[in-house]
Amino acid sequence: MRVLKHPILGPLDRRREVKITVNGVVITAIEGEPIASALIAAGITTFRETRVLKEPRGYFCGIGLCSDCMMIVDGVPNVRTCITPVKEGMNIETQLGFERVQEDE
Amino acid sequence: MLTTDVAVIGSGVSGLLAAIEASKAGARVQLIDENARPGGQLFKQIHKFFGSRRHYAGIRGFDIGTRLLEAARDNGVEIMLNSSVFGVFGKEIGIMTGEGHVRWLKAEAIILCCGASEKVILFPGWTLPGVMGAGAAQTLINVHRVLPGTRFLMVGSGNVGLVVAYQLLQAGADVVAIVEALPRVGGWGVHASKLLRCGVPILVSHTIKEALGRGHVEAATITALDTKYRPVPGSERDFEVDVICLAVGLKPNLELPLMAGCETMVLEDLGGRVPVHDANMETTQEGIYVAGDCAGIEEASTAMESGRLAGTAAAEKLGYLSPEEAYDVKEEIRGVLDALREGPFGVERRRAKQLLTQRARTLRAHSNGGTPKWVKA
Numbered sequence: 001m002r003v004l005k006h007p008i009l010g011p012l013d014r015r016r017e018v019k020i021t022v023n024g025v026v027i028t029a030i031e032g033e034p035i036a037s038a039l040i041a042a043g044i045t046t047f048r049e050t051r052v053l054k055e056p057r058g059y060f061c062g063i064g065l066c067s068d069c070m071m072i073v074d075g076v077p078n079v080r081t082c083i084t085p086v087k088e089g090m091n092i093e094t095q096l097g098f099e100r101v102q103e104d105e
Numbered sequence: 106m107l108t109t110d111v112a113v114i115g116s117g118v119s120g121l122l123a124a125i126e127a128s129k130a131g132a133r134v135q136l137i138d139e140n141a142r143p144g145g146q147l148f149k150q151i152h153k154f155f156g157s158r159r160h161y162a163g164i165r166g167f168d169i170g171t172r173l174l175e176a177a178r179d180n181g182v183e184i185m186l187n188s189s190v191f192g193v194f195g196k197e198i199g200i201m202t203g204e205g206h207v208r209w210l211k212a213e214a215i216i217l218c219c220g221a222s223e224k225v226i227l228f229p230g231w232t233l234p235g236v237m238g239a240g241a242a243q244t245l246i247n248v249h250r251v252l253p254g255t256r257f258l259m260v261g262s263g264n265v266g267l268v269v270a271y272q273l274l275q276a277g278a279d280v281v282a283i284v285e286a287l288p289r290v291g292g293w294g295v296h297a298s299k300l301l302r303c304g305v306p307i308l309v310s311h312t313i314k315e316a317l318g319r320g321h322v323e324a325a326t327i328t329a330l331d332t333k334y335r336p337v338p339g340s341e342r343d344f345e346v347d348v349i350c351l352a353v354g355l356k357p358n359l360e361l362p363l364m365a366g367c368e369t370m371v372l373e374d375l376g377g378r379v380p381v382h383d384a385n386m387e388t389t390q391e392g393i394y395v396a397g398d399c400a401g402i403e404e405a406s407t408a409m410e411s412g413r414l415a416g417t418a419a420a421e422k423l424g425y426l427s428p429e430e431a432y433d434v435k436e437e438i439r440g441v442l443d444a445l446r447e448g449p450f451g452v453e454r455r456r457a458k459q460l461l462t463q464r465a466r467t468l469r470a471h472s473n474g475g476t477p478k479w480v481k482a
Contacts, residue, residue, distance in 0.1 A: 003250040003276045008151045037249035045234040058234025062241030
C-alpha cells in the first residue's frame with residue numbers, strides 16, 4: 001500500500017512509473033525504488049523459499065544484510081531486492097533454495 | 106588499481122563527516138557506499154533532532170542529510186555509490202560495483218563507517234514474512250512511502266521502537282500495542298507520551314511469544330513476564346496484526362573491521378562486540394579508523410563527532426594537518442563527545458569508551474605492528 005498523504009512528507013510526488021514482471025505477472029513500480037518496496041506495494045510478501053524446509057521468507061532487515069529478500073532478477077539469483085533499484089522491464093522471480101526458480105503449477 | 110589518500114566506507118552521518126573533515130584538511134577522499142543514494146539512515150529520520158545547534162537540533166533528519174551531502178560535494182569528496190566493499194586487505198579495498206565489476210582501491214588511511222544492524226529476538230514464527238526490523242519498516246514508510254501492513258505490533262520500547270511506532274501512525278497504520286520486556290519504558294518520555302496520547306498501549310513486562318499465520322503474519326501472541334523475565338502462564342493474549350516490528354537494539358556491523366584484523370571486545374553498553382579503538386578512533390590496525398555506530402552504538406550526534414574525529418586524525422596521520430593544528434580540533438571534538446555522554450544513558454557509554462581506549466593502549470604496547478595473521482606477507 002502506497003502512503004499517498006503524509007503529515008510531514010506531504011503528498012506523494014508523481015514519479016516515473018515503470019513496468020516489471022514478477023513470476024510472469026506485470027506490476028507497476030516506481031523507477032528507482034528498491035524491488036522489495038515495489039513488491040510490497042503490490043501485496044507480494046514472499047520473496048523466496050528456504051532450500052530444505054521450503055519456508056517462506058520476505059523483507060526483514062531492509063539494509064542488504066540478512067539475505068531473506070534474495071530473488072532471481074533478470075536470471076541472476078541471490079539479488080538483494082531491498083537495496084536493488086527497480087528498472088523498466090525487470091524480470092523478477094521467487095527464488096527456491098539458493099538459485100532455483102518457482103516453476104509454473 | 107585506483108588510489109586515494111583516505112577511503113571512507115559507508116556514507117551515513119559519521120562517514121559523511123569523516124570525509125568532509127579529511128577533505129577540508131586537503132586529503133583526497135573517496136567515499137564508498139553500497140546503496141543507490143548516500144546518507145545512510147538519515148533520510149528515513151523524519152522527526153526533528155534534539156540537542157544543540159551544532160548537531161542540527163530542531164531540523165529533520167532528511168534535511169540534515171541533504172546539507173551534509175552538499176557539504177561533502179562542496180569539499181571535493183568523491184562518492185562511489187552502488188558499490189559494495191567485500192574486503193579490506195591491508196590498505197587495499199575490494200569493491201564490487203553495481204555493474205558487477207571488481208575494482209581495487211589503495212588508500213593511505215581507511216575510515217570504516219559501516220554502521221549497525223538491528224538485533225533480533227527469536228520466537229516461533231519469527232521468520233514469517235511480516236516480521237521485520239523496526240528500522241526496515243521505517244525505511245519502507247518514510248523513504249519509499251510503502252506501508253508493509255495495516256496493523257502493527259511493536260516489540261521494544263526504546264527510542265527506535267517509540268519513534269517508528271509514531272511514524273507508523275503518521276503513515277496511516279494502526280499500532281495495536283508496544284510490548285516491552287523491561288518493567289519500564291526504555292526510551293525517552295517525550296516519545297512515549299506522544300504515543301499514549303494517540304491511544305497506543307505500551308505494555309511493560311510483556312513480550313512476544315509467537316507469530317501466527319500461514320505464509321504471512323496474521324496474529325501475534327504476547328505474554329506477561331514476571332520479575333525474573335519468565336512468561337506468566339495463562340497471561341497470553343492474541344492480537345490480530347499483519348506486521349510485527351522488532352526494535353530490540355542495534356549491534357555494530359563488524360564484518361569489515363574483523364576482516365581488516367581489528368581487535369574487538371564485548372561491551373554491552375555499546376551494543377555488544379565492538380572494534381577496539383583509541384582516542385583518535387584508530388583501531389589496532391595502524392591507519393584504519395572506525396566511526397559512528399560501527400565503533401559502538403550511540404546516537405546521531407555522537408556519530409557526527411566521532412566521524413569528525415576520525416577524519417581529522419586520518420588527515421593528521423597523512424601529514425595534511427600538523428600535530429598542533431590537529432590537537433586543537435581533536436580536543437574540541439573530544440570535549441563535545443564528553444558532554445554528549447553525560448546523563449543517565451551517557452555515563453555507561455562514556456565508561457565503555459574509556460575501556461576501549463585503555464584496551465587500545467595495552468594492545469599497542471604489546472604489539473609488534475604488522476598485518477593480521479591470516480594475510481600473507
